[in-house]
Amino acid sequence: MGRTIGQAAAELGVEAHVLRHWEDVGALAVPRDASGYRSYDDHALEQARTVLKLRRVGLSLPEITAAMSPKKATAQAVVKAKIEALETEVVHRRRAISFLRHTVECRHRYLDECPDCASFAREA
Template identity: 30%
Template structure:
């Protein structure tokens, strides 16, 4: 029976493979304090169920556009600091979502345009002009 079956832990390769990551990503996260795996008698990293959850949290945070520093604060910071970071990150996410929605509107406008030359389309020109106004004021 392998030690992974006996003690419920897995090695770095197995954990990385489970999430489709390269092992060096997990080592990097460890070096930044996001992960702290146990070590076996030979010094090899051993990841338990809590580490698996932590990797999922890190990946979810990265998908949301959070920095590793923000993710570290989320998982290790106190409630007050965590709330401050989350408020700031929520603001930034709202701004990115608004920008993505504006970009999507522009693309959809262009897709639906019947004009031979896109810049001749009054609706497309309004969309572009609105984007320029937003960029200048923001």
């Protein structure tokens, strides 16, 4: 037996409008009952969990829609692109941490007086 949108939303820990939005943009397909109401069966709920997990790891809804494509090559391309973007972000975050650690320990009063700070600032 299917769950109502309210029941599904509560089980997933999201608001019902979020599930409607996911369906509107094509990231989620939910069957309807004879009266036209959404009926979240186990498959639809599992699909919603997948969308939620992909959102939590940083994919946008268009990326999720593509990542859930029946064409494996399309899905893999989106996921590979996201992995590259996340790896680039990690590199930038590590550089930011290095810079901030240096500024905490820097012996110069003003950052623009420090050659090391200046070199961090010139990095892309």
